[in-house]
Amino acid sequence: MNSFLREGKGMLLAYDQGFEHGPSADFNDQNIDPSYIMDIAAKGDFTGVVFHKGIAEKYYNGKVPLIVKLNGKTSLPKGEPVSTLVCSVEEAISLGAKGVGYTIYLGSANESVMLEEFGQVEEEAHEEGLPAIAWIYPRGEAVKNDTAPEIVAYAARAGLEMGADAVKIKYTGATDSFRWAVKAAGLSKVFMSGGPKAPTDESFLTQVSGAMEAGATGLAVGRNVWQSADPLRIAASLRDIIFRNSSIRNTPQD
Ligand code: FBP
DSSP: OGGGOBTTBEEEEEOOHHHHTOSSTTOOTTTTSHHHHHHHHHHTTOSEEEEOHHHHHHHOOSSSOEEEEOEEOOSOOOSSOOOEESSOHHHHHHTTEEEEEEEEOTTSTTHHHHHHHHHHHHHHHHHTTOOEEEEEOOOSTTOSOTTOHHHHHHHHHHHHHHTOSEEEEOOOSSHHHHHHHHHHTTTSEEEEEOOSOOSSHHHHHHHHHHHHHTTOOEEEESHHHHTSSOHHHHHHHHHHHHHHOOOOOOOOOO
């Protein structure tokens, strides 16, 4: 875990949306190119970058610690979500991974598939001395509101009980309710998930400040950084909040 933390904090750049969402709405001519993201990760001084294996194999340049996402799905099937393994722990290690990530759609009618696979992944990762991060996204017919405080705290707790070294969860919208989710995660570290690009940089950075104030270890974010007209400026603001404990830096808007 320490390999992608700095001073106990983490700032991870996530780039698996081309697979998860498709290469359309999220992307433009610039950010469709994985080299652009690798560059932002290095120049923006991120503590880790998250790729699926194909991008890791072809674009990872070793400048920032790598986390390989082991499972994935496309946005094409409708119905209850399920995401299954597309990469082994062994392969992730051969690509240079210092950690592995796995998404669990808690509450989906298919959650048992992902709970079982994550259990195996986590055991294999730990045997190899690698941390396992669980992206825990409550989703499916049974989940009415995936950012409701009780459901986010449930996600955090499930991660702790399943042996996740860290959980990546959505922000509840307020520091106090997120603090409860952090408590529920116990000794599992908490990374805030980014989500679609916020209407303003300031509103996004307010969420990040709220999560850090609540005790989060950091964040794993994609679109709010690499969709920005100035990703390095956002990265600088994130570093201020995460490592220097400052509140929001005064940033001009895109
Ligand atoms: P974003 O900051 O762009 O939301 O990325 C974080 C992430 O967890 C990605 O790793 C993943 O592709 C995406 O969110 C999942 O988004 P969604 O909630 O729409 O499935």
